[in-house]
Amino acid sequence: MTAKPPSIPADGTASSSASDQATAVDALLDQHMEALRAQFPLPDLEELARRAQRRRRRSRTAAATLGVCALAGALWWADPALRHASYAAGAHTISQVTLPDGSQAVLDAGARLRVDWHLRSRRVTLDEGRAAFDVEHAAWRPFHVDAGSARVRVLGTVFSVARDTDSATVTVAQGRVQVRADGEPQPRELAANQTVQVRAGRFSTTGDVPAEDALAWRKGVLVLDDVSLAEAIERIQPYRAAPIRLAAGAPVGLRVSGVFALDQPDALLDLLPRIGSVTVRQTADGTAWIEPR
Incomplete structure (x- = not known):
């Protein structure tokens, strides 16, 4: 037979007994509360919080x-861009500028360049003409110059970059640079007194040069060392407002040497009749004609 659960009397006798037992347990806990707390300490709630x-x-x-x-x-x-700047020299004057990092740039007559200062790089784009740079050293922020199909990475140096329609020429006065050409697999590294030309994305000429003479234009001086009359005129023309023309029969192969102030370009013209069989005739608009004598 299945045992039946005890029934609860209608008069509440079972409830009274349970209440008495609970009261006895509470009394016992109160009596030994301190001992229990010593054995089982409660956590510090504030410290826990x-x-x-x-x-x-x-x-x-x-x-x-x-x-x-x-x-x-x-x-x-x-490598986001942090700062942009553009610089341009006058048509017949040389300009010197201080770049945002303290580097110095000298812009030849008619030169134009753009500067983009990035978080971890310094980038210069030479859009036209020639510029020389004296670069502040920053190992973690390399200095780059783009000139058409030629790209220069500076390794701490003084150098110049000249850009023509389809070529760029890099000349180093101090330190070293690395030059890349778009159509070449390997870069070339230049040291002081070396130059390289990049034409149509290829290295065309590399050689040694007296860099101080080659970069003398930075100080307003043109140094000519046994160059042809045609080259001498080409190099002095940017600093003269009116054109210089070679008349038919003029001795284009005449050799010219000398040091000339760029703000006095006619000094070269004045020299020519003394070193060759030529005369120099100037027209009303300032054009100088070099004619055979």
């Missing part, structure tokens, strides 16, 4: 730090 708050703060700080590091890494990889 403080610890939890510190953990949450550390987690937020760690997350923020990771976020900042990730952002910094992304910016470093992207």
Whole structure:
């Protein structure tokens, strides 16, 4: 037979008995409360709350730090542009400018360049003419110059870049540069007193030059060392407003040497009748005609 659960009398006798037992347990706990607390100490709730708050703060700080590091890494990889500037020299004058990093640039007559300062690089684009640079050293921020199909990476130096329609010429006075050409698999490295020309994306000539003479124009001086009359006129023309013309029969192969101030280009014209069988005739508009004598 299945035992039946005890029935609860209608007069509440069972409830009274349970209440008495609970009262006895409470009394026993009260009697030994101090001993129980010594054996089983309760946690400090306020301290627990403080610890939890510190953990949450550390987690937020760690997350923020990771976020900042990730952002910094992304910016470093992207190398965003921070500053832009453009410079141009007058049609017949030389201009000297200080770039944002303290580097010096000298722009030959008619030269134009653009400067883009990035987070981890310095980039100059030579759009036209010739410019010389004295670069401030920054190991983590290399200095680059683009001149058409030629690209120059500076390794700490003084150098010049001249850009024509389809060519660029790099000349080093101090230090070293690395030159890349669009159509060449390997770059070339130049040291002081060396020059290279890039034409149509290929290296065309490399050689040694007296760099101080080649870059003397930075100081307003043109040094000619046994060059042809045609080349002498080509090199002095940018500093003269009116054109210089060679008449038919003029001795274009006449050799010319000398040091000339670029702000006095007619000094070269004055020299020619003394070194060759030519005369110089100037017209009303300032054009100088070099004619056979």
